[in-house]
Amino acid sequence: MLTLPNILTLSRIFAVPLLVALIWWPEWHTGYLIGWVVYSLMGITDFFDGYLARSQNSVSKLGQFLDPIADKIMIAAVILILVANKDIRGLDVIAALVILLREIAVSGLREFLAGLRVSVPVSQLAKWKTTLQIIALGALILANGTPDWALPYQVGIVSLWGAAVLTLITGWDYLRVGLKHMD
Numbered sequence: 001m002l003t004l005p006n007i008l009t010l011s012r013i014f015a016v017p018l019l020v021a022l023i024w025w026p027e028w029h030t031g032y033l034i035g036w037v038v039y040s041l042m043g044i045t046d047f048f049d050g051y052l053a054r055s056q057n058s059v060s061k062l063g064q065f066l067d068p069i070a071d072k073i074m075i076a077a078v079i080l081i082l083v084a085n086k087d088i089r090g091l092d093v094i095a096a097l098v099i100l101l102r103e104i105a106v107s108g109l110r111e112f113l114a115g116l117r118v119s120v121p122v123s124q125l126a127k128w129k130t131t132l133q134i135i136a137l138g139a140l141i142l143a144n145g146t147p148d149w150a151l152p153y154q155v156g157i158v159s160l161w162g163a164a165v166l167t168l169i170t171g172w173d174y175l176r177v178g179l180k181h182m183d
Contacts (some may be wrong), residue, residue, distance in 0.1 A: 005053035006063050008045040012070040015042050016077050023078075023141060026085040032145035039141055042074055043134045068122075071130055072103050078137045087140050092157055095164035099133060102171040109178045116181050120174060129166035136160040 015038055022035035049067060053059045079096045082088045088096050113120055139156030146152060 001060065001062055003053070003056075003058045003060060003063070005049040005056070005058060006060060006066065008049040008052070009063060009066045009070050012042045012045055012049075012074055013066070016073055019074075020077055020081050023081055023085070023144070026087065026144060029145050029147060032141055036138060036141045036145050039074075039078065039138050043138060046071060046074075046130075046134065068107075072107065075130075075133050075137065076100060076103065078141070082137065082140055085144070087144050088160070092160060095160045098164040099160075099167050102167040106171060106174050109174055113178055113181060118177075118181055120177055123170060123173060125166060125173070126170040129163055129170050132159050132163035132166060136163050 019035050019038050019042070022031045022038060025031060046067075049063065053063055079088070079100055083093055083096055110120060136156050136159035139152045139159060143149075143153035143156055
């Protein structure tokens with residue numbers, strides 16, 4: 001059960017408190033830089049846990065359960081701390097809120113459908129959404145670690161809005177499937 005892919009997934013979950021601690025203080029730019037390294041490693045493990053599970057033919061129910069939870073915990077924690085620190089501010093908070101609300105709604109929908117024994121596989125578009133989220137939040141963390149360099153912030157905000165748009169599209173796709181099974 002504790003295969004290398006599952007250990008990588010668990011490492012993402014256990015790294016979240018460290019990441020939040022590193023970016024807790026907006027004035028501590030070094031903390032953000034170290035946090036960006038930790039976050040980047042977490043993003044890399046997100047790719048490799050799935051890749052290794054498929055290539056080693058070791059896809060497990062535990063991994064299928066934990067991987068989306070690890071993604072949601074990581075994304076939600078980073079969004080919350082970046083909004084609290086005003087690294088995401090103004091109208092850009094709407095994009096962050098869209099992402100958070102969709103994650104909660106889709107999690108609830110998946111739980112409801114699982115009770116009906118209806119499986120909703122992750123779409124390719126949803127994988128792109130997750131990738132854009134990871135890029136956006138990573139760029140925003142890096143932006144505070146390098147305050148004299150404007151490019152990471154711009155990449156972060158554009159990617160955040162791109163992720164929010166994909167979030168709405170994929171959320172609607174999941175909702176359409178779910179509505180077919182509701183009375």
